[in-house]
Amino acid sequence: MGQNADIRRRGSPSSDAVQMLPHGVASYARSYADGYISAWHDHPRHQLVYAVAGLMMAEAGGTSWAVPAGSGLIVPAGMLHEIRMAGEVQLQSLYIDPAASGAEMMAECRAVTVEPLLAGLIAALCAMNNPWPLPPRAHHLSQLILIELAAAPKSPLALPYPADARLQRVCDALIGAPGAPHTLDHWAALAGMSRRSFTRRFQQQTGLSFGGWRDRLRCQIALRAEARGARLEQVAQRLGYASRQSLLAMMRRLV
Template identity: 35%
Template sequence: MQDLSRSDTFHAYQVVPRPVSMIIVEHAPEPSLIVPSHSHPKAQLAVAVKGIFSLHTAEGAWLVPPNRAVWVPGGVVHEMHARGQAVSNRSLYIQPDASPGLPTDCRVIELSPLMRQLILEATQIPLLYDENGRDGRVMRLILDEICAAPKMPLHIPMPRDPRLLKICRALLADPGQGGDLDDWARIGALGRRTLTRLFRQETGITLTLWLQQVRLMEALTRLSLGQPVTTVALDLGYDSPSAFTAMFRRVMGKTPRHYLGRQDAALD
């Protein structure tokens, strides 16, 4: 078998005969596209250490803030984009049958304090670790933590209907624009009732909730770049910073300051 100890390409890690392997990757902030469209047989858990990045597939986009991770099942074609700053991540590649409880869809997950410590420990474990020894037990515990991790609402599903896509692209270009369902229906040249029915049918959620997700993900990106809460809230169409903070706490379980704070154990 080839020497993988110094490899820094994800291709090499697909052939490691272990249920879990890890690669550490550093990306410059430009260009935005940091990992072009590709797929791989093993599943991937990409952990954001520094910076914030997004995962894109044909089904939608997922935002990954620092100290969180995105799960990508094996075989899913995807690409990753930096969001305005340098990105550092840890990627774990996992055999699809490593554990029966592993997710079957793309998702952003919250990392428990235990999981963050396990990932730090895994960076010191050799690729060809002893599966029956202490290192193997660490890797199996990582699998358990992935299976138990809560799913985070940082996903924007994308419709396929061209009329709906026209509406979504307009809102993605300017998430803070005003308007209601009638205004958005006019953009897509369809009726309000048709818009409501078709959008839920194709994405699984309402357009109102979809726009909330878009604004939340845009807010996280801007806040991670140091923009003030007041500026972000008003730019994204909220009546006041308190209204934005209330939405953020309702969806994320924490205020913006606490969510992006450094109270979490760092992974670098």
């Protein structure tokens, strides 16, 4: 009966078992409770982790990622990553054979926006539950998914962590006190750098201005708190905003 039938007989397959299937694009859907942690691991296949509902907080490739509902994280084969669930998360994952036609665009770790067409294609493939032999519809869904993934816009919520230890000192301090009202000169002094050198080096290391990095950090914190039912008024106060409306304006600007 084959490997797929063996997995079905044992009940609901694990994500590891799904990756052993002969499919070029294998699917896996599951719900997770708030606080669940998928500890550091990697996969032999490329992965798209798509949040249908809830919020995932991920670490991969030296970057922190907030992956809210309607977004997905592309994790290349062999890349270590960790995912934490904030609020109840409904997840749909695709595991893509690196040798599959069109899989080369999965080689870059990035968060993407899953627009309605792509969301519908993923849902349809997951509903088919990895049939084998592969029927024409599943084959065509897989090919369309890869085409749409290649065109998916990047999410604006990546938070790259700098390699420079001086900048790491600043980022760690800000992560510990995200609402700190300090000026740019204060942060430059903490790094032991001039203001000009600090801003230039920060941009080089992260691809973001210091203010842009801080906004993304605060947005990630606010999204996580909101997913767990916190009142945004309290979150805004913690993050140094005068009002809930001010915090929401920043989040809308990013998201």
